[in-house]
Amino acid sequence: MIKPLSLFIFNLSKSNIAAQFKFASSALPQFSSEKYGVKRKSFGVIQPTDIDYFKTILSEERVVTDESDVLPFNIDWIKNCRGQSKVVLKPKTTEEVSKILSYCNSKRLAVCPQGGNTGLVGGSVPVFDEIVLNFNLMNNIISLDEISGALVCESGCVLENLDNYVRDHNLIMPLDLGAKGSCHIGGNISTNAGGLRLLRYGNLHGSVLGLEAVKADGTILDCLRTLKKDNTGYHLKHLFIGSEGTLGVVTKVAIHCPALPKAVSLGFFGVKNFENILELYKRAKSSLGEILSAFEMADNESISSTVKNLKLSNPISDYPFYVLVETHGSDEVHDSEKLSRFLSEGMDSGLILDGTVTSEPAKMKNIWNIRESIAGAGLLEGYTFKYDVSIPLRNYYELVELLRKRLRDHTAKVYGYGHVGDGNIHINVIVPEYTKQLYSILEPYIFEEVAKFRGSISAEHGVGFRKPQFIHYSKDESALQLMRDMKKSMDPNGILNPYKVLPDVPNI
Amino acid sequence: MSRVLVGVKRVIDYAVKIRVKPDKTGVVTDGVKHSMNPFDEIAVEEAVRMKEKKLASEVIAVSCGPAQAQETLRTALAMGADRAIHVEVAGAEYETMQPLHVAKILAKLSQDEKADIVIVGKQAIDDDSNQTAQMIAALLDWPQGTFASKVEKSDAGLTITREIDGGLEVIKTKLPAVISADLRLNEPRYATLPNIMKAKKKPMKKVSAKDLGVDLSPRIKVVSVVDPPVRQAGSVVPDVDTLVAKLKEGGHV
Numbered sequence: 001m002i003k004p005l006s007l008f009i010f011n012l013s014k015s016n017i018a019a020q021f022k023f024a025s026s027a028l029p030q031f032s033s034e035k036y037g038v039k040r041k042s043f044g045v046i047q048p049t050d051i052d053y054f055k056t057i058l059s060e061e062r063v064v065t066d067e068s069d070v071l072p073f074n075i076d077w078i079k080n081c082r083g084q085s086k087v088v089l090k091p092k093t094t095e096e097v098s099k100i101l102s103y104c105n106s107k108r109l110a111v112c113p114q115g116g117n118t119g120l121v122g123g124s125v126p127v128f129d130e131i132v133l134n135f136n137l138m139n140n141i142i143s144l145d146e147i148s149g150a151l152v153c154e155s156g157c158v159l160e161n162l163d164n165y166v167r168d169h170n171l172i173m174p175l176d177l178g179a180k181g182s183c184h185i186g187g188n189i190s191t192n193a194g195g196l197r198l199l200r201y202g203n204l205h206g207s208v209l210g211l212e213a214v215k216a217d218g219t220i221l222d223c224l225r226t227l228k229k230d231n232t233g234y235h236l237k238h239l240f241i242g243s244e245g246t247l248g249v250v251t252k253v254a255i256h257c258p259a260l261p262k263a264v265s266l267g268f269f270g271v272k273n274f275e276n277i278l279e280l281y282k283r284a285k286s287s288l289g290e291i292l293s294a295f296e297m298a299d300n301e302s303i304s305s306t307v308k309n310l311k312l313s314n315p316i317s318d319y320p321f322y323v324l325v326e327t328h329g330s331d332e333v334h335d336s337e338k339l340s341r342f343l344s345e346g347m348d349s350g351l352i353l354d355g356t357v358t359s360e361p362a363k364m365k366n367i368w369n370i371r372e373s374i375a376g377a378g379l380l381e382g383y384t385f386k387y388d389v390s391i392p393l394r395n396y397y398e399l400v401e402l403l404r405k406r407l408r409d410h411t412a413k414v415y416g417y418g419h420v421g422d423g424n425i426h427i428n429v430i431v432p433e434y435t436k437q438l439y440s441i442l443e444p445y446i447f448e449e450v451a452k453f454r455g456s457i458s459a460e461h462g463v464g465f466r467k468p469q470f471i472h473y474s475k476d477e478s479a480l481q482l483m484r485d486m487k488k489s490m491d492p493n494g495i496l497n498p499y500k501v502l503p504d505v506p507n508i
Numbered sequence: 509m510s511r512v513l514v515g516v517k518r519v520i521d522y523a524v525k526i527r528v529k530p531d532k533t534g535v536v537t538d539g540v541k542h543s544m545n546p547f548d549e550i551a552v553e554e555a556v557r558m559k560e561k562k563l564a565s566e567v568i569a570v571s572c573g574p575a576q577a578q579e580t581l582r583t584a585l586a587m588g589a590d591r592a593i594h595v596e597v598a599g600a601e602y603e604t605m606q607p608l609h610v611a612k613i614l615a616k617l618s619q620d621e622k623a624d625i626v627i628v629g630k631q632a633i634d635d636d637s638n639q640t641a642q643m644i645a646a647l648l649d650w651p652q653g654t655f656a657s658k659v660e661k662s663d664a665g666l667t668i669t670r671e672i673d674g675g676l677e678v679i680k681t682k683l684p685a686v687i688s689a690d691l692r693l694n695e696p697r698y699a700t701l702p703n704i705m706k707a708k709k710k711p712m713k714k715v716s717a718k719d720l721g722v723d724l725s726p727r728i729k730v731v732s733v734v735d736p737p738v739r740q741a742g743s744v745v746p747d748v749d750t751l752v753a754k755l756k757e758g759g760h761v
Binding site for chain 2: 232268269313316343344347350354355356357358359360361362363365470483
């Protein structure tokens with residue numbers, strides 16, 4: 001165990017810590033500031049008196065300063081980014097958050113709000129010495145109205161825990177994603193997370209009924225109503241949905257939970273080519289209609305690697321493409337008839353080469369696990385460049401093929417998988433290790449191609465730290481200017497999650 | 509070539525959270541998702557593989573239970589069983605059905621169907637009895653290879669590798685024989701679509717315990733079913749001395 005270094009030494013020699021941890025885990029990522037050539041903005045620098053003050057608002061153990069304890073909060077899930085924060089604060093109440101932000105604002109100390117730290121664009125970790133404001137301890141469920149389905153909880157609740165809780169009351173959370181075991185609902189909302197069931201249950205802008213947030217100056221904004229309809233003034237809650245912690249910090253959430261479906265079925269099919277996937281999707285929409293709850297695809301590379309790396313078993317044989325179709329309904333007999341018909345027509349027409357279908361919870365869990373583990377499986381093979389784009393369905397898979405061609409002379413694997421139903425594809429490029437050369441081959445090339453299709457360079461992952469310089473491919477200057485005006489109005493000192501979301505403009 | 513009879517049981521699905529009934533007489537089964545006992549899936553898989561290897565000529569799946577047991581049998585048929593027999597046991601009789609009853613039923617059917625090999629899962633995940641295979645063997649006076657992790661054909665019969673506490677035990681038995689499938693015997697296949705369709709047309713016969721001359725009167729009574737005690741919260745201690753003191757206090761050292 002390394003000796004805890006004194007608070008007074010802020011210029012830690014990076015080789016010190018890095019050397020210690022080289023053996024503890026796979027190699028530490030490079031500091032983001034060095035890797036991406038970022039300069040620190042003129043924020044205040046944390047002093048011992050600041051730490052003392054934080055200890056008076058929170059208890060001693062909720063102000064974390066020991067280097068080895070702080071390290072994990074500085075590194076993102078895909079090990080792309082690494083910050084240099086010295087302090088992690090763990091508030092338990094909104095009042096504590098308010099006091100912290102008010103103080104930081106007065107001292108111009110930058111803050112990085114952090115939930116489950118599962119974000120994929122480096123938005124949840126610091127870049128320099130921003131104070132990490134972690135919500136792990138704000139995990140209380142406040143109330144649940146079983147009739148309306150309105151759940152009120154603190155923003156640090158883990159999504160899976162919330163889902164398990166509401167299932168006991170015959171409800172489900174309106175969103176589901178692979179990170180559910182770790183992600184916080186506050187983070188989901190701040191990033192407007194999409195997930196596997198957006199197709200059926202919609203976007204968070206629709207399912208969030210209200211929220212409570214704290215502004216940069218510590219003002220507590222109470223928009224926490226559980227009403228489905230409330231047209232009284234500007235709909236402020238939307239400011240915090242998808243702004244990735246740059247306009248305010250979400251502390252409480254009111255969200256609408258749909259009814260627990262009585263009948264759930266899952267099909268996993270092998271398909272010959274991407275055109276057939278699109279044809280299947282069209283048919284699914286018309287024959288399965290209202291019971292369709294998810295329509296996902298993955299190419300052979302994604303599935304074979306995942307199955308191999310994580311030692312899982314592929315329920316069916318090897319196919320060029322795979323499709324997952326899930327249905328949620330209220331009547332098992334009705335749903336299985338529809339699904340049977342859809343499947344036999346699919347097989348008769350040759351669209352479905354083979355597949356399996358089940359309503360057994362254990363089997364459905366195993367099949368979903370394969371799809372949800374694709375991202376993690378890639379981490380085991382090397383370094384992952386992660387892309388998440390929205391493009392017109394008919395061009396959906398072209399990007400993968402373009403990238404494979406572009407990387408033809410390099411050791412690289414390109415996987416394509418994602419929420420076909422939403423027109424959103426995830427493309428992972430796995431290489432043995434990060435090199436600046438590979439980085440420049442991929443970016444901005446992929447974003448330029450997306451722009452040609454008039455797509456989004458980030459469908460659901462957000463902008464975070466990794467993509468501000470590419471937003472202009474998907475949003476024009478008039479929109480960006482309004483965003484800057486709003487940021488200036490809500491956070492004049494720019495202390496909330498700096499270096500993220502909005503591209504730098506010289507005089508900020 | 510042998511004729512294989514496989515016993516399959518419909519149980520609450522492995523991934524479902526179990527809830528104890530408020531009256532403590534059992535667990536809640538109404539409206540709860542059921543599926544084939546995982547060890548029985550392994551048994552079916554082994555039987556189907558025997559057929560694929562031409563060691564078996566026919567696989568017959570059997571299940572004792574209410575009407576819904578037919579769904580479980582259809583799954584066995586979709587995995588490759590040739591035909592199914594549903595021994596209908598419902599209501600109060602089903603609530604009190606025990607391994608001995610099932611063993612008697614399967615033993616009688618094995619004789620009627622002239623089976624050479626009977627395979628069942630080593631235990632059901634609801635009652636964890638681990639008795640049926642052993643009882644069938646005793647009733648029929650057949651050899652048994654329980655906790656099988658490997659089954660091979662030998663000249664005289666079967667060579668069965670068994671998982672036991674100390675490691676692996678290899679035994680040789682003559683045929684006919686009873687096998688109980690353990691976890692590592694194989695990895696069951698997922699039923700593929702064409703087979704799911706075909707299964708709908710495979711023959712399923714319905715019989716009653718009475719037809720087979722088996723008396724279902726219970727010999728064991730379940731007195732109560734309760735949740736396991738809630739785990740006590742742990743506590744974090746500041747240093748080793750406190751830890752040692754607490755261990756001593758609790759009489760652990």
